[in-house]
Amino acid sequence: MNLRFIHPDSEERLGFDLSEEVPEPNEDGGCGSSILQFSTSDSFHSVEQQRQHLPVFTKRSQFLYLLENSRVLVVTGETGSGKSTQLPQYVYEAGWLDSKSSNFNPFGVTMAVTQPRRVAALSLATRVAEEKNWRIGKQVGYIIRFEECWTPNSTVISYLTEGMMIQELLRDPLLTRFRVIMLDEVHERSLQTDILLGLIKKVLRKRPIDLRVIISSATLEAEKSVSSYLCF
Numbered sequence: 001m002n003l004r005f006i007h008p009d010s011e012e013r014l015g016f017d018l019s020e021e022v023p024e025p026n027e028d029g030g031c032g033s034s035i036l037q038f039s040t041s042d043s044f045h046s047v048e049q050q051r052q053h054l055p056v057f058t059k060r061s062q063f064l065y066l067l068e069n070s071r072v073l074v075v076t077g078e079t080g081s082g083k084s085t086q087l088p089q090y091v092y093e094a095g096w097l098d099s100k101s102s103n104f105n106p107f108g109v110t111m112a113v114t115q116p117r118r119v120a121a122l123s124l125a126t127r128v129a130e131e132k133n134w135r136i137g138k139q140v141g142y143i144i145r146f147e148e149c150w151t152p153n154s155t156v157i158s159y160l161t162e163g164m165m166i167q168e169l170l171r172d173p174l175l176t177r178f179r180v181i182m183l184d185e186v187h188e189r190s191l192q193t194d195i196l197l198g199l200i201k202k203v204l205r206k207r208p209i210d211l212r213v214i215i216s217s218a219t220l221e222a223e224k225s226v227s228s229y230l231c232f
Helices: 055-069 083-093 118-132 162-171 191-206 222-230
Strands: 002-006 013-017 033-037 072-076 110-115 140-144 147-149 157-161 178-183 212-217
Touching: 033 055, 055 072, 055 083, 083 110, 083 118, 083 157, 083 178, 083 212, 110 118, 110 162, 118 140, 118 157, 140 162, 157 162, 162 191, 178 191
Parallel strands: 033 072, 072 212, 110 157, 110 178, 140 157, 178 212
Antiparallel strands: 002 013, 140 147
């Protein structure tokens, strides 16, 4: 399998084999975006389906490398590959949610993971709490309509519906509470999804250094998405 960097401002597509030396990140500004693809064939399978057996686990190092060197990262993977639960945990484990890593919020930073449905936001937050042995509403929380379960200065990962994320943008246009934003299930492309894509693109222009955006999808045509949206 090849890991590919996509540069939307150029027709050239730079690809490299994982066995080869990794090229240096783009230094000319560019569009600052990358794409990572994987499938269920990249992983071992077991009855228990523990974290290490999920397909996304085989790409953990590559994911963190791309996150370090790209402002926007598009991740595509089949349903059940572990994107929604594992990627936020990788971000946390790599130290991205350390309050000292951002100048925008002296009180701490969190990761937002948007979901198109409230049931998904609640169930995913619960699953992550179980895997990390965390308390729901403490280190990991959720924000859905008429219900919020999170703790200021303690919650590091928040699952919230797209509608609540839009409300968050209305209250805080720069999303200063968040260090990393993951837009999940983007392939469903609801009206709220398109609104979020446009608004967060503006936030990226205002926060060109510290903010990272992950766009996750099961069926999104990644290269077209990068070309049409990620060139900011």
